[in-house]
Amino acid sequence: MDTQNGITATAPAGKIPEPPEPHLPDDQWGRRAWELLQKLRSRAPLIQCITNVVSMDLMANVLLAAGASPAMLSSLNEISDFTPGVDALCINIGTLSEDGLASMRAAASVAAEAGRPWVLDPVAVSASDFRMEACLGLLELRPAVIRGNASEILGLASARRIRNSKGVDSSHQSLDAVEAAKSLSRSSGAIVAVSGAVDYITDGHTVVGARNGVSMLQKITATGCAVTALIAAFISVEPLSALEATACALSIFGVAAELGMEMATGPASLRMHLIDSLDGLNEHVLVSRMNVFRVS
Numbered sequence: 001m002d003t004q005n006g007i008t009a010t011a012p013a014g015k016i017p018e019p020p021e022p023h024l025p026d027d028q029w030g031r032r033a034w035e036l037l038q039k040l041r042s043r044a045p046l047i048q049c050i051t052n053v054v055s056m057d058l059m060a061n062v063l064l065a066a067g068a069s070p071a072m073l074s075s076l077n078e079i080s081d082f083t084p085g086v087d088a089l090c091i092n093i094g095t096l097s098e099d100g101l102a103s104m105r106a107a108a109s110v111a112a113e114a115g116r117p118w119v120l121d122p123v124a125v126s127a128s129d130f131r132m133e134a135c136l137g138l139l140e141l142r143p144a145v146i147r148g149n150a151s152e153i154l155g156l157a158s159a160r161r162i163r164n165s166k167g168v169d170s171s172h173q174s175l176d177a178v179e180a181a182k183s184l185s186r187s188s189g190a191i192v193a194v195s196g197a198v199d200y201i202t203d204g205h206t207v208v209g210a211r212n213g214v215s216m217l218q219k220i221t222a223t224g225c226a227v228t229a230l231i232a233a234f235i236s237v238e239p240l241s242a243l244e245a246t247a248c249a250l251s252i253f254g255v256a257a258e259l260g261m262e263m264a265t266g267p268a269s270l271r272m273h274l275i276d277s278l279d280g281l282n283e284h285v286l287v288s289r290m291n292v293f294r295v296s
Ligand SMILES: Nc1ncnc2c1ncn2[C@@H]1O[C@H](COP(=O)(O)OP(=O)(O)O)[C@@H](O)[C@H]1O
Pocket: 148, 149, 150, 168, 169, 170, 195, 196, 197, 198, 199, 212, 213, 214, 215, 216, 217, 218, 222, 223, 224, 225, 227, 250, 253, 254
């Protein structure tokens, strides 16, 4: 059994690990992202979000602007009825409570049993033992994707609270967490995305970078939470290519931010213009703006 970083390996004993996804040439990412966005818009997948109270509004609006159908249902009493019918689940521990964690565990189990992908956002995982233990327990329930900022991925990958963590914001650069992301991906079986000035996405072998976005995103609360929910929507329409779907979601969010920034005068107007830009995104603009590249 692989217990790298203290996290139990997720592949059943004797099972040969799945090979990495085939490599998409750098010049094909724009076309691929447009294909997935069109799929999302035509299918309008139902995305359940059990998330923090800060992020609910932005997360739901970003999902709607992309073409998905958000539902912020989180009561433990509703999970057995509702969760089997969702297309994907997003779990975010931003304002974690005992009750919230019970709902998260139940929903992740039900989603996994129903064959629905779920994603984890380990917000401020190094802030308390409660958060770290909650995340390590959730990893046992096999998220398809984990997306965090660099400090969060460094903490979760080491299964220990890192000392210079400062709450929900990162005190590290995304590049600092690439090796940790690969290690976490191998030990958890999830695609791992580290966000930042460049987003890095890995399946434990291949690493892809996505360079879209604007630094002012850091001045709007819950942009990380919102992009994690967008990843859930993208993997719901392309579950067998989770690395590609994750990179496309991050890059599309970044392109919408770049377009929004051309009209914005500060964080509040960027928030509004980002949502408008995501809603109106067309093929030509997406393909010409996307900046995704193979790192290794
Ligand atoms: N310096 C930056 N330049 C461009 N985009 C950024 C920058 N920092 C973060 N982003 C983008 O902002 C979004 C949120 O990422 P991040 O701030 O790392 O997450 P969190 O809000 O969870 O800390 C992501 O889409 C990421 O690509």
